Amino acid sequence: MIQIVEHTAAESPSAVAAALAATGLPVRVCRVWAGERVPDTVDGMVALVVLDGPPGAPAAQLALLRAALDAEVPVLGVGTGARLLALAADGGAGSYAPSDGAAPQGALHDHADHTDHAPAPHDEGGVRVLRIGPSAWGVRRHPVHPVPYADGVYGRFAALVADRAERTTTRAFFTRRAATWDERFTDDGPRYAAAAHRMELRSGQRALDVGCGTGRVLPALRDQVGPAGVVAGVDLTPAMLTAAARQGRGAQGHLLLADACRLPLRTGAVDGVFSAGLLNHLPDPRRALREWARVTAPLGVLLLFHPSGHAERAARHGRPLAPDDPLTEGNLLPALRATGWRTACYEDAPHHFLLRAVRTAD
Incomplete structure (x- = not known):
């Protein structure tokens, strides 16, 4: 299941939702703006998408993002979601890469096969992509360009999610249980x-x-x-x-x-x-x-x-x-x-x- 966290009614999943729906995997939307509770765990998730919203650092979203990073669940943050992703990684070694509607060279590789290095910080088409770890990406839009030109990034992210769905589910299930497995x-x-x-x-x-x-x-x-x-x-x-x-x-x-x-x-x-x-x-x-x-x-x-x-x-x-x-x-x-x-x-x-x-x- 792909989990989308929606902070405002105005910021609907739109383009990213369409790309993810094309994978054939089920999608669930948590409408925080309507009072819906953010999930406590990443169990059953094959991806987590956190959309744009008002400023702040909600504890529930940060906890969910940290759990996703720990279990290597593919994560996509958009706007505020990208900032929360960076906070969840505790200032981890994210790097910026340009995107012109397609993911930059080296983007969205499985960590076992990744050998490329992201290019230097660059802004093109109003979109910047923040990479944190092997499978977490944040799309940050320039305020002058409110319309996202990140469809190519979304498509690459959706392909990554589909390719890794089985192992993501396994990792998400066992990561939370690993510390107490022998005791059980x-x-x-x-x-x-x-x-x-x-x-x-x-x-x-x-x-x-x-x-x-x-x-x-x-x-x-x-x-x-x-x-x-x-x-x-x-x-x-x-x-x-x-x-x-x-x-x-x-x-x-x-x-x-x-x-x-x-x-x-x-x-x-x-x-x-x-x-x-x-x-x-x-x-x-x-x-x-x-x-x-x-x-x-x-x-x-x-x-x-x-x-x-x-x-x-x-x-x-x-x-x-x-x-x-x-x-x-x-x-x-x-x-x-x-x-x-x-x-x-x-x-x-x-x-x-x-x-x-x-x-x-x-």
Whole structure:
């Protein structure tokens, strides 16, 4: 959902709303001028747009903008919204770039791919674009030119939002929960460790936890591969990796910020991949399995785990297993075969889900 915050009745979303509507994503407008309350969290948001309005620094808007910046939710501030964005970033290193109806060179890149530097401050067509961080942009209009010529910037922003929608939702959900994640699931630790040991890795081998969260399984992987081995944990949410580091789990392995479907590893880099509670939440499970096979050496192992049984979880939530559920045996095993894996074990028990597969030799 794209959240728009509207401060005055006169300042409607207009051009930016049209660009965002073209993404096909749902749009929700908070009309502050009509007494509507600004959301407390960014849960469920794929973008946040704060429009122009009267001067001031409303605490609720600043808190929401800070939460969006922390979770790397794409943010667009217009007029006063751009000023609030800068305040929310606490005077962060924003830089100005010219816009003539199209985003400036280097604008609106995913941070993992961004290499360009914004040009020097410049004003053209009555529009200036303020960049703060990897995905936050403010459009500041010159008072002499009340009509915004920022349609190109809005279009680029909308394209960014659409491209990142899935990962934005994930980051927004986990960022707010990262600090207390281990406290909420303290009883699961030994079960994760027991599952990891079923990978049967050997001393000196290389292990990867995809979707590692707070890194709770990294010590168990380190136990198997020993000091001569290599352990790494990958997660999409920076706050989760920060929580892992605070727990001292960075000492057990490398912590990497990356997409599970685009791992920053060479082909055949690891001997085993562990992943808990992730595959069925990815938009393209086969793409993920293929990527995990790419980074795994022949005869390496994949272990998928969840501390609750797959069928049991569906029953607990009062729903049957969907025919297209990627973790059902009839769907998962063919997907594994098609992506370079041979299934060795499939368990959907009342108290855990576990699959062990072996990377086929090329």
